[in-house]
Amino acid sequence: MGLAGAALLAAGVLVVAPSAVSGGGPLAAATDCPDVEVIFARGTSEPPGVGRVGQALVDSLREQTGLNIDAYGVNYPAGRLQLGGGDGANDTISRVKSVVQTCPNTKIVLGGYSQGASVMDIVAGVPVGGITWGNALPAQYADHVVALATFGNIADRSGTPISSQSQLLGSKTIDVCNPSDPICHAGPGNQWSGHTEGYVPVYTDQAARFIAARLLAGQPHLPGDSQPQPT
Structure with a gap:
């Protein structure tokens, strides 16, 4: 091989080597991992994805923290008969396991609205009505x-919210109930719009503040951090 050929070969090594390193090594895997993944179960009859409430929560978290946040919509039917909660819980758990395996340093946030909140009841080990399908x-x-x-969790209406009932996740949970939401609040003045329209942006922003404090400070509970109380 002449000097010209050797020079070309060396140049090829310099060009190829960096791309080879960044293509599949540990550095690339770490770079692709977000700071946070929000795994959110949408409400009844919402199209696949995180839903309106879930998207508002994710947007508020991004604004409040400045972190790189990915969102995953729990894969479950979310039908009117509400028979897919177990499927949603199992998919949530499968996603958690996947994130932990591929991105062990990514922080995980769970969430659910309406029927999706019942999915999270199962995940937290406190299913409403003693439902046995799906896993914690x-x-x-x-x-x-x-x-x-x-958000709008029927468990709140029966006085069994995740925050007070789950040994697994209770200390990390905020159960948000709009006081005019008949799904989670049994008091007077309830109206259906309190469930369908009452959470964005006031309560999604409040929940985001609760979550952001934990993402940024890593504290299980901050003094003076309060949850909305039904009136």
């Missing part, structure tokens, strides 16, 4: 979950 999150994955937020 295995305890070894709980440390990867920084926070959980539910």
Whole structure:
């Protein structure tokens, strides 16, 4: 090989080597991992994805923290008969396991609205009405979950919210109930619009503040951090 050929070969190594390193090594895997992944279960009859409430929560979290946040919409039917909660819980757990395996340093936030909140009841090990289908999150994955937020959870109406009932995730949970929402609040003055329209942006912003404090400070509970109380 002449000097010209050697020079070309060396140049080829210089060009190819960096791309080879960045294509599949640990550095690339770390770079592709977000700071946070929000796993959110949408409400009844919403199209696949995180839904209106979930998207508002994610948007508020991005604004409040400045972190790189990915969103995953729980894959479950969300039909009117509400028979897919177990499927949603199992998909949530599968997604948590996947994130932990591929991106162990990514912080996980769970959430659900309406029927999606019932999905999170199952994940947290406190299903409403003693529902037996679907599984609770295995305890070894709980440390990867920084926070959980539910909106319009029927468990609140019966006085069994995740925040007070779940040994697994209760201390990390904010259960948000709009006082005019008949799904989660049994008091007077309830109206259906309180459930369908009452959470964005006031309550999604409040839940985002609760979650952001934990993402940024890593504290299980901050003094003076309050949850909305039904009136």
